[in-house]
Amino acid sequence: MDKDKVLSLAKLARIEISDSEAENLSHEFDTILGYVGEVKSIKANSLKLTADSFPLKNVMRGDGEGHESGIYTEKLLSEAPAREGNYIKVKKIL
């Protein structure tokens, strides 16, 4: 993997990184991907692994009011970096 590829991945992940970090990461990723790439040699397709061996189920809440409106608003908004009244404030998008 080259430095430019790392920079473009970092851009996709919305992370600012320096050129020298991208250069280092590119070498580390070659080593890591070389190791984890071993999974490519597993022959799992032939086993038709359509179902998990792990039992999973979905849990849904019944229809209705979850809780009284507004009781958590202050607690949650007090953690926001910027707010205006009961709204989180962000910069203009368009």
Add this chain to the structure above:
Amino acid sequence: MTKEEIITKDKDIHAFLEVFDGSTALTTSGPLSGKTIAIKDNILFEGHKVSAGSKILENFTAPYDATVIKKLKEAGAVIIGRTNCDEFAMGSSTENSAYGVTKNPHDLERVAGGSSGGSAAAVASGMADLALGSDTGGSIRQPAALCGVVGLKPTYGRVSRYGLIAMASSFDQIGPFGKSVSDVEAVYNVIKGEDPMDSTTQEFPISNFQFSKKIGIPKNFVESEGVSEEVKKNFAEAIEKFKSLGYEIKEIDLPNIQYSLPVYYIIMPAEASSNLARFDGVKYGLHKDGENIIDDYFQTRGEGFGLEVRRRIILGTYVLSSGYYDEYYGKAVEARRLITRELRNLFTEVDLMLTPTTPSPAWKIGEKSKNPLEMYLEDIFTVHANISGCPAISLPSGFAGKLPLGIELTADLGREDNLFTAGKEFLNEPY
């Protein structure tokens, strides 16, 4: 210990990021009454700071209690502080914490393990009776082994993750540390159970299999390259001990278990990169101002996340990206099913699987931090339990010089009872 005594004692070790004031116990007659417990800095405790060892959450205060915290209070436990960990639980040594490294109480020049290194060190040094950690690939069992205490990763879905700051959601599980198996079992009994706030929690019907004292040893796997001589010797002694306790030891072959670590280091960064997308400098946590809103994201995440977190998010973005998805993530998910099937089949023949917990004792601070792959290889004997969802426990099994070593037992889904039975026999605890 009083708050001041803990703070004094912790100056050398740095297990705690904060020691709390006052008692949290809601009862004096609960199963954990009179016990002090430390919690990892990624579990939400209402009104207290929780940072996941990261600068991006440095000033974040938990707006609600995690389900496990609610249960601890009701059981009478006194929550005494939050413990240091690798940033977002990403690491095997706590060297990735934004707040400094935790030192091993047995040798202050060495790591305590990680990511729940602070929790392990707090119990090992007697600053807390008990502790909670989280285990995504070995983050409870590995520091437990390196610090000489007991650490349990419960079955996936046994303990609610509501209020745990997520790393890789299909692997993450909260679990206890203690000085004995009985202590760990007592905490486990308090924190387990179905929770409407975590849709992955469920009760596992206990199968009718009688515990038959059969232990499987994956010999080829245990003798993998990179396992130190002292660990091999200690492991052989543990096998002899189990034999003397009347256990039948069976050599077993799991042809694909050696792929556990590659599978883990594909799926984990993939899930982490998705989970950590929520840190945007808008809703909570650090905010850095850029030229526009997109630039705000770049600045906030670039400055707020440490090196290992950036590395894993970018790696996760790569394995999920179009063109590479089938080759890495898709393949890893298939392999995960295969390994899970092999392990679950094994538990129709034996009750437990025995391995060392770590390939070597605690290493010197800084020794492995330049080479990420070398650090990842420390998780070789622990990730299978997260991949399959199976429960596993690390037990202290002796020393290499003054450094503790651990062995690990893995059981079938929902069979923590077998881990406790064999663990107590191994440590000569009453049961």
